[in-house]
Amino acid sequence: MPILSAILSRLPQKLSNRFVRNLSWLGLAEIISRIFRLGLTVILARFLTPYDYGLAAIVSTVNEFMRVFMEIGVSAKIIQCDRQELDTICNSGYWLNWSIFTGLFFAQCLLAFPIAWFYRDRLTREIDLILPICIAGIPYLMWPFAAIQSALIVRENRLKVCAIAAVVRNLASYFLSALFAIRGWGIWAFVLPWILVTPLEIIIYRKSYAWHPTAKFTTKAWRSILDFGKNICGVQFLKALRNNLDYLIIGRFLGIKELGIYFFGFNAGLGISLSIVTAINTAILPHLCKAKASMLELSKSYYSALKIITLIIFPLVILQSSLAYWYVPIIFGRQWIVAIPVLVLICLSAIPRPFADAASQLLVAVGKPNLDLYWNLAFTTVFALSLLIGVHWQVIGVAAAVLIVHMLFLPVFTIWTNRHVLRQS
Template identity: 30%
Template sequence: MPLIVRLERLLPEGLRPVLHGLLAYGLAEAGTRVLRVFTIIVIARQIAPAQIGIAALALALFEFVRVLANSGIGQRIIAATDAELASICNAAHRLFYLWCGGVALVQLACAAIMWRVFGQAEIAAMLAMLTGVYALMPAGLVQVFLLMRSGRLATTARIAATQTTADHFLCLALALVWPSAWALVLPKLLTAPVWLVLVRRAQCWSPIVGVAAAPLHEFTRLSAGVLVTEFTNVARQQLDKIIVGAMLGTEALGFYFFAFNAGLGITSSFVSALSIVLFPYLCAARSALDRMRRLKHSIMLGLGLFTPVVIAQVLLADIYVPILFGEQWADIAPLVAILCLAAIPAITASVSTAWLRATGGADRDAMISIVVCIAALGALALGCTIGLHGAAWAYVLALWAVQLPITAFVLFRGLGLSAINNQTPKGVVI
């Protein structure tokens, strides 16, 4: 903690809540990951591999569909001015119900396909059951984004950690008394009420009578960009496993999956939180000049905080991998180190995403995400023709060659370098 206090003193006062938010998400993530490891150990001993496979497929499909719920409606609440906040919230409340209903229908369609086309009745039943999550979400989504708008990121991190912890404990309990795929899937629905109660207790809000809802066009541009970005990011994070498994086999996929989670997976969860906490910080800027100043601080914080961690992971992989995960994984340490290098472009991408969304450039962020996804997965597929290490190097080099320069260019433009010869800083146009 003394180190954190010293770091906090070096930061501009306005940036300190961002550090607090990152620490809150980081500590929550660290705690839930420890519990997750323990849960995996128990599940591996209690549940048959075939049942785990059924649950994994059901949950993967659920996660693919659930990304559609990240529609960008909530980001419009964060970006709203004080004058328009009430009308934006009233409109968002209605849109959340309509949108989540649509997502539930998409998931039911996936369930029907799994049942009728692939004959997977159990997976279909799981997907149908999990649509109950979308019935509960809309009642708490406005509250969540109001919490983020007011900078109460420690509260949102605590709520997320509480839900995840409850999920793991329920998995443990159900695995002991009902060792089946349902023990892994059912907690996703059972913990949804926990999340809803916590967010409604943390932030009081109800539709404001007499205030007209904002028109739909207030949401469309930001929502479309956010949705495309979130979907392509999930595709990149999931399809790489499918490509490796299809081209190199299940054993190679196991090594890749472990290396990814033991290295890049640890860092990426924290880096992704960077975009979450920076977006409200950038939206709170009072002028174009203030926003550029906040962007500069955001870049310094992101690179200064995470780059040393990534470098340490790369250099120390040969030491910490066998100590933490056992000697049987020592030969995978070089693969862990290679994949850790992908975290550097991810840092600039997180800051770039927050900046573009805060300045009305969510559509451009979506295009960047699509280009990066195609480049990374294409390079991975080519690298698989060489072998597992070749695949990892190809994946990382594609991110350094595509994601890093594009997002760095966005950030440089945001800092006003294109107007460096002018006497007064201009408003940034991305």
């Protein structure tokens, strides 16, 4: 945290104090979590096999795809809407969440069977995949109890609460994962903590914001929410597809063990950078929404945020990738040396990601998520074709494809969005 605080302190007049505080809290939460996750990764690397990692990659992929539909637009609409429609959106969104989240649980259980069939030639037993996928969907039945409170907290820029919730969730999850891995529970060291820590996060949000639905079951604002959220949901689905398409291709064409090696390299290489990117994105949307009334203020806030992103992401990525050949065998064990080239390539692909994500948030803030959806459709198509070409050179070819596509296309989207939205400033 001292490094992050030093960076942020140099820009007190270029960015609002609220945004700096929010980013500091989220950054501190991510750093604390990552320190403990580093210890967890060491334990998992020494007690789990590449096959376990491969199964975890598949379960994680399914979960990420399903979680996209958790954000059908309720939270984003609560953050973005005007004050006079907030009560209506919250009450309708509460019941919409229950309908969607319950459906997601049953949908994930049903999908477990065709997914296991898809990987049947690579599995020891199909039940090794079916049961974890079903069990991993249980948190969907819990989240409606706190989803509205969480969105209201973000709307009010009280991201300190989000940071505390994230730290509690992550530390509890890491402790349980390490315990289960040491006891030899394999894939369950990944799955069970997701379920066991969810109530802790729910309690924090409910204690931090005393909101309750004020009306009986209603669908009054469902159309408004869904019309606003459909493009956001589409974008998130395409991002989830891109984030996991490499897992799907490697697992199907190269094998579960190879997927485990790639999954380790991806998480060890990109995990830290993506956590910082996530913190920035969480802080930037409500910040931009507050400034959207004035194009000049919006432009100042946005470009100041980009400066902070630059100061954080470049040193972090360069340092991590340049030291990989030194720290991986020492920290994780020599059995993971084979994953170092993958780690380095994936790590470098993090450089353009936060800038493109910030551009996406800018489009959402000004009410143009449809443009973000069109871009993501095109980019996902190019990305998929690149991975199918790269898989011919095994996992290293896939990692190289990920790097090349991100380096070539994300800067183009970022520059175009900046000019399109902010040209009037």
